Structures are given as structure tokens and as C-alpha cells.
Amino acid sequence: MSELNKKPEDFAIFSGIGCSAKTPHYINAPGMHTLHGRVIPFASGVKLANPNLTVIADGGDGDLLSIGAGHFVAAGRRNVDMTIIIHNNGVYGLTKGQASPTLPRGEKTKGLQRPNIFDSLNPVALALSVGYTFVARAFSFDVKNTKEIIMKAVKHRGTSVIDMLQPCPTYNDVNTKEWYEKRIYYLDKDPTWDPVVKVASSEESEKKYLQAIQKSLEWGDKIPLGVLYQNDLVPSFGDRISDHISNYFEVPPSESPIVNSEGDPIARMEKIFGDRLIRR
């Protein structure tokens, strides 16, 4: 926060329900611990009403990709300027370790009676396919690189999503810290890796998209981390609103007066709803 040169009041930190959902209570900035699966619409609402705030939404993999999957998909289409962090550990920790949507089929973590019979989904590929304009992956035990990735995500104008690999030490005894440490590598170690779209809707942008999809499929012996895709050329939802309401950023809903200096409403029937007046 301080490196972004912002005051605590400039932020709004959101969370859903689950272990990750305690996050806002640990940060000295305005926070909203919301409902299971609903962190995205709650976070979007604040940003729509006050686009000057920096909004970060924390959710678990169950929160964002199971009960809240519909919102996760819709958020890609809106591109509200905010950051979503998927705290991905493959299990529902607070309810004793049931399988989450990212746990592969056949895995048997500690809390399961039998190996998981659901297939897992791919959060990165899902995010790319529904239109997220910034998609990254990070590993929570690597604090330094994770911080850099979060900073980049927050600076992106549009919805950024980070698939945060974050082992559950209590219930996921398969995908542990050590398990990940053997497999992860950073994409930007390769100097030719460039995830940023330079020309909108072009051959180049398609290439960047396809290379990200391809990287999203890499999971097993090697797990890529870092920014997989970034497209700053798609207008954010706020930009789309301001195409119509041109002073949206200067006078956002939260700052917009509703009464005038005489204390009367500034909105008047004849000025706004004159089309319903039966003129003679």
C-alpha cells in the first residue's frame, strides 16, 4: 500500500467466506468481509459507486470457483477495475477439508474418505476464456515475487486475477509447500516471455492469448508463475460508463450531490422526465 503511494482510506479490501476471508480484518484499511461466493459483486459495487477507490477482492477456490463461479464468469465480461486473488488450496478448510473445484480427480487429501471423484477446473484457463484482462499466478510462500505480482495486478486498469497457490497445511497433505517448491518456475526468467498485448484485436493479441492458454495447461512437473496475460487496451467498466455519463470519474455516484444549496432535490421531473408529459 505504501509503495503504491496511497492512504489506507483509498483502499477497499473485500473477502468472501473461508480461511482467506479473514484477510480484511488483518489489514489496516477499510474492509468488507462478505458472504460465501459473493465477494466479486460486493467488491464491484463499491468500485461502481466510488471509482476512485482501489479495490482488492480475496476469495478461496471454493468461494470464487464453486458457489461464486457465476460471478467469476460475469466479472470477466465487465472488467471492473479491481484485483481478485484466488487463495487456491484445493480444499474447504473451515469445514474440515472437503474437495474444492481445483482438487484433481483421484487425489485423496487428508479430510476425504475416498479419492476425489470430481474433475478439477483450471482457474487460469477459465479466467482467460471469460475475458479477464490480467491473469497471473503466484505462490504464497514466495513473498517477494508475490508482492511484485500483486502490485502489477493492482496497477492494471481492469479486472486482474491472481491464482494464488497457497497450501493448506492442515487439510491438503498432497499439494504442500514442498510439493510446489519442486515444481514452480517464473515465466519472466525467460527474456523472450512477453504476456502484454500491444495491438488490440490483432494477430499479435491472438498470439498472446493463445500462448497464455497454452501455459495454463502446464501443470504437473512444472508449474509456471508470473503474469500469463495482460491486455490494457480493453476499456474498464468505468470507462464504458463514462462513455455515456461523461463526468462519471469527476463526479462519481458517491460524490454526486443530491440536494442543492437550498436543500431541494437537484433532480426535477420536467428536466428529466419531460417525455412523459402530455404536451398539447
Added chain:
Amino acid sequence: MPLVDIDLIIGGPQGGGIDSAAQIVIRAFSIAGYEAYGIREYYSNIKGRHSYFHVRVKDSPVRSLRYPVDLLVCLDYESPFVHMEDVSEKTKVLYDEDLVNTKIEQVLTMEPETKKHIIEKLRQSGFETTLAGAVNYMKKKGATPYPVSFRNLVVAALGPSKPPARYANTLGASLAMALMGLPSEFTSRGIESVFGKKKEVLEDNEKIVKSGYDFVRTHNSVNVNELPVRPAKEKYILTGNEAIGIGKVIGGLKLQTYYPITPAADESFFLEGHDYFEPVMGEDIDVENEVLKNMGVVVVQAEDEIAAIAMAISGAMTGTRTATGTSGPGFSLMAEALGYAGINEVPVVVTLYQRGGPSTGLPTRNSQADLMFAINAGHGEFPKIVYSSGDVPEAIDDAVRVFNYAEKFQVPVIHILDKNFANSFFLVDDLDYSKIKIERWKMGENSENFERFKLTEDGISPMGMFGKNIIWLTGDEHSELGHITEDPETRDAMMVKRMTKLETILKEIPEEEQVEFIGDKKADVTLLSWGSNKGVILSVFDKLRAEGVKANLVYVKLMNPFPAELVKRYLSTSKTIIDLENNYTGQLATLVRQNCLIEIDNFILKYNGRHTTDDEVYEGIKRILEKKENKVVMVRGA
């Protein structure tokens, strides 16, 4: 008795311009100085199914409808069948004579159950099951048939190249107005008012008006008296949906979220069309400031109702006047988030348009069956306001009021309405802005440890908001700072703090905003009711009073917290109390029993989804006063 008091129904296929025809009638009469009121009835269907408009025109204020109608305008082959019970000896039935041989089996848009009922009636009365049979059925009831060849009139007016079906609505409206005796220039002006001044459209319609009026002049089998033109005032024509939208914008709405659902979505569509406007900033504000020349309302279509209310709740915590609008199925999805708004004391407004339930129920029809659900929605106990409106003029004021309540008491407010209200058309004057008050929360002084949930006597903490204060919200029980706690003493204190608001609300909302008591101070009969039936009841009172029956209405607006003392006092003004609602169980009566310990014995109920009319309410009251029945179910309407 009023000199002019005409009920008419215009029926036709959904998508066939029925709305325009009704708008022409209402606008033309308004321009000629008359009052008008109407309701739209329609199927859950885009095109083809039978829809109709029931309109009443009067020379004095009007806000209710009656059966039988004075004029039935049938723009399709289904109307004569489905409306054949809506007529009497006073009715003129205008229909397309080219369709008389249509057999009921050929009416593809009609539902099999409806067909069966109509066939039975026609056979029992010895009529053929054709359109001609339906006309004869009405003739037997004393109605006067008025056959017209729509095709011939359109072709005569515009030549053979124009499709007659496209002009059925303007022709139907013109014939109807000619039959009602409205001078043709007002019909032309009504059409212009609906379709605008496009030259070709105007020219064609002018010819249609002329041919309609000429036809009526030369086919004078029915008696037509030319209506006098009255001094007129410019009025707004507004539906209930629009009235709520207007009230919200005037009240300071800045963010509206919604997911499409009938009959709520019309409000948000309307707002989307009026979301950027020139404000009246007053004397002191720098008018040269370009940035303040226009003001916006952000209207967002969410991915579902859960998202809609979630966005509205968090939006409200930035100090923005925020609302969402929905109907039963969507409201069901919002229940969990309502509890979140409750425990976090969020000033958010949910506009709930009731429609026929349960489940998908009757998606385009009226109901008042969600009262108990609105009051009890959300698990756990938390304060919320449920506030009801019943007609357009009061709804504009109430839409401002509910924002004031939400912010003053920092609670979610459910503004409960119904489909009849949403889809009714009213003529209203411009507002008296001096009467519109905007009241907001008390703000707290910003400090390092800002206590968003500070314990207070009246339960209301200083407001804190995103962007201004460092606050925390959580759906868990929380401390004054807003952090999670399970400490039993804090839990007790927070429960008391929140629930105390219910008393504060009853204390601070003025009595006349809680319950309206209308009519005679001491009466023979008291009606207990709410929502869109207000107009009908008051209209029936005029008739009862003419017969020497004294009546009053206890019209409840604040449903939660329930104003028990006030309702008790008002209900003591007569011996016979009748509960009138559009549901099966009499939910308002249940509330009265629960809160006032008063047992209501008499009911007039309606749950077939159609609008309530004067005649059936009058009959119901009479039957109960004559002690023939204590529960009357109203069944009118096609």
C-alpha cells in the same frame, strides 16, 4: 354522479400495439381535459397471446376500474371470446366483421383451459362456438354489437399496399373515441402525442382517424353524444414502475442494480433511458462548472439478483443512494444478503414488485402474497423496514421516503409494491418540491479507531463509509469496530442495539406515514387493506356513502416494524372490519392478529392475478354487511 364515466377494454395480440392504442385513448382524453386511469393485463409471452388494456375515463379524478365495461374494442379474434362476460346492456362491442366465422378451435393463441370454459358457456346458452356465437352471447346479455371491417377501412384510407394489421390499433382507438363522442381533433392529438411528429406516420394516421370517425358518423346504429371539451392542465402520464423510478431519481438515487424480471425490470429500463440529466443546482453553486452541468445515475444489469443486491449493499456503504429492484423469484435469491445488510446496518433500498407465486407462478399477473416473506426474509433476527405504496402519486413521495428511512435508521428497506400498481397508468401533476424532504444519516467524526457500530441508546451509530473512514464490515457478529467477535456480552449488546431500532423507527416515523386513515371517523364498516387496492376501495366508498353507508379505510403503509397501537386505534372505529387483499390467506389480517391481538373475521380476497374492480369490491362489502358470507373471493377478469 359524474357526467362522463366510461370504462373500456381494448383487447388484441401481445405485440399488436395494444399499449399504443391505450396510450392514445388516455392522452387524447387528457388533452381534452378528462381524467383517465388504466391497467395492462398480459401473458408471459413476447408476441401473439391475448393482452388487453382496461381504461376508465372520467370528468373527475379516477383511480379504479369497473366491470361491465361500456365499450369493448376487439382488435383480434380472441377478444370477443375471452371478454364475453365483461359486458352488459350498456356495452358497445366493436369487432372485426371479417372474422365472424372464426371457430374457437381456430383461435391458436387461446389456452385450452380457457377454450374449454368458453365452449361450455356458449353451448349451454345455445350459441355456436364461433366468433359470431360469442357476439350473440354478448347480445343476449344486452350488449350492442358494432361490426366493422378493419381491412376495408384501412384499404379505403391508405390503399391496398399498407398492411391492415399494422393500423388495427390506431383504427381501433379512432373508432372507440368516435363511439365515445370525443371530437376527432383530440384523437389526432393523442396519436401525435404517442407516435411523435414523423410526417409519414402522421399523414397515414390522420387518414385512419378520418376513416374511423366517418364510419361512425355514417353507421349510427348506436347513440353517440359528443363530449364537451373541458379546461385542461398539462399532466404526466406515468406507470407505477415509472413513478418509482422518478421518485428514486428525485430522492437522489445514484446507483441502481437489477437483474431482468417481470414486472420489476420496466423500472430499470426506464431509468436507463433517463440516467443523465441537467440538475437544478440552486443559486450558490457555480453554474459555469462544466463538470456539474449534468448528473448521472449508474444503472447496472447484474448477472443475477444475488449480485444485484450485493452490489447495492456495498455501493450504499460509499454514501451513495443505492437501490435494487426485483420480484418474487429474485427476491428469494436476495434473502441471505438482506441479513448481511441487517447485521451491517446498511442503508439499502430493495424495491419488491409482487407478482403471482409461488415459484414462477403467474409471472405477469398481480399478487400481494409476499408480505410475510418480505417481513421475514433472511435468517436470524435483524431490523428492517417494509414499506408499502399503492398508487402513482404516493409512490413518488414514498420512493424518496424509503431512502430517508434507510439512511436515517441505517437499515435495509424493502419497498413492497404489486404488479397492478406497476402496470397501471396514472395522470399526475408536477411535484411540489417544497414538500419533498431529503434526510440522511448522522455522520461520525473521523478518528483513528472509528466505531462504525458504536453502541447507542437509539441503536443508531454514526455512519461511516468507504472512501472516508477506516471501517470494517462483516457478516459475523462484530465489535463496535466491526471486527469478528463471539464474545457473549458483545453479542447481547449488539443484538439489543440493532433490535432497538425497531422502536426508534416507530417513534420517529410520523403517524401519517405509517398508516393512513381515510373516510368517516365513526363508520358502519372499516376496510383494512394495503397496496394497489386503495383506489378501488375509495371509489366504492363514494357509492356506499351515496347509499348512506358510512365507511373508512385503514390503509397500512409501514408493515415492519408493525404500527400495532395505531392500527388498533383505527380499527376500533367500527364494528365490522373487512380485510381486503390480493392473496389467499389474508396476510395483513394475520399481521394484525399477531401484533394487535385483534381477530379479523371478514375477508374479501382475490388471487387469480387479475386487477380488482369496483363492482366486485362493492358486491363483497354488501354480502358481508348483509351477513351472507364472511369470506368473499373475487374472481373477475380475463
